[in-house]
Amino acid sequence: xxxxxxxxxxxxxxxxxxxxxxxxxxxxxxxxxxxxxxxxxxxxxxxxxxxxxxxxxxxxxxxxxxxxxxxxxxxxxxxxxxxxxxxxxxxxxxxxxxxxxxxxxxxxxxxxxxxxxxxxxxxxxxxxxxxxxxxxxxxxxxxxxxxxxxxxxxxxxxxxxxxxxxxxxxxxxxxxxxxxxxxxxxxxxxxxxxxxxxxxxxxxxxxxxxxxxxxxxxxxxxxxxxxxxxxxxxxxxxxxxxxxxxxxxxxxxxxxxxxxxxxxxxxxxxxxxxxxxxxxxxxxxxxxxxxxxxxxxxxxxxxxxxxxxxxxxx
Numbered sequence: 001x002x003x004x005x006x007x008x009x010x011x012x013x014x015x016x017x018x019x020x021x022x023x024x025x026x027x028x029x030x031x032x033x034x035x036x037x038x039x040x041x042x043x044x045x046x047x048x049x050x051x052x053x054x055x056x057x058x059x060x061x062x063x064x065x066x067x068x069x070x071x072x073x074x075x076x077x078x079x080x081x082x083x084x085x086x087x088x089x090x091x092x093x094x095x096x097x098x099x100x101x102x103x104x105x106x107x108x109x110x111x112x113x114x115x116x117x118x119x120x121x122x123x124x125x126x127x128x129x130x131x132x133x134x135x136x137x138x139x140x141x142x143x144x145x146x147x148x149x150x151x152x153x154x155x156x157x158x159x160x161x162x163x164x165x166x167x168x169x170x171x172x173x174x175x176x177x178x179x180x181x182x183x184x185x186x187x188x189x190x191x192x193x194x195x196x197x198x199x200x201x202x203x204x205x206x207x208x209x210x211x212x213x214x215x216x217x218x219x220x221x222x223x224x225x226x227x228x229x230x231x232x233x234x235x236x237x238x239x240x241x242x243x244x245x246x247x248x249x250x251x252x253x254x255x256x257x258x259x260x261x262x263x264x265x266x267x268x269x270x271x272x273x274x275x276x277x278x279x280x281x282x283x284x285x286x287x288x289x290x291x292x293x294x295x296x297x298x299x300x301x302x303x304x305x306x307x308x309x310x311x312x313x314x
Contacts, residue, residue, distance in 0.1 A: 014064030085154035095139030110157035
């Protein structure tokens, strides 16, 4: 009896040295649980793309072991490739081919029966808001629609692992939100494991349950998202106000910054009671309608761990 693999990805001692001596990966270890929504973050040149290249068989590692759902990449390459759907950073489809043919041909490439491929293509284009463009040439799409087409193509053969390398780069907020709604449902309802790299850290914080940070070809940290964020010494909140203010009030022991006349940003020590803060705001004539966690806390932690921003070069 075959026991399902606990981890979708297991990497041990993975090293990659390119010709000329450039070492992109320096013996990384990484585990991605099956069914997880996992973020792999790091500055430009940190080793993210090389790691994804190895997983998707586009890059040959110098040393190390890689397993996908228990299958060894070195010995079972064809099986591993069939388990993965890859959405790379660059568009790499035929721009003169209709959308439905791009997706259907990808399914056929992996041996999906014709009728099933047709049904799968129709469903994917509907789910990603592309059904009305099914017979349009891909080159006629906007950048955001091209990104969604890349996702549809990657999912054509029902992979168990979907790898997304900067999938929302250049995509406007509305299209990005719709894309993430679909992927969240895919992860939750169909159990597809998703590995994401992104420079939009607020997305990683909102979507992912686990995160690994890579820097200089090494894994700096790998942990549950909530556990990682709890390492921050301070908590940040966004306050929506009942009435606009002209400036942020001064309250001892906290930091308040006006984002706009109807919104304040609040920063306090982790665990500091907020009732005293709200009492002081009320005394200052500021009425709070709602409070929510600030969504880019991961940026502060990233800076602490690596010493530079996520978009900077390593």
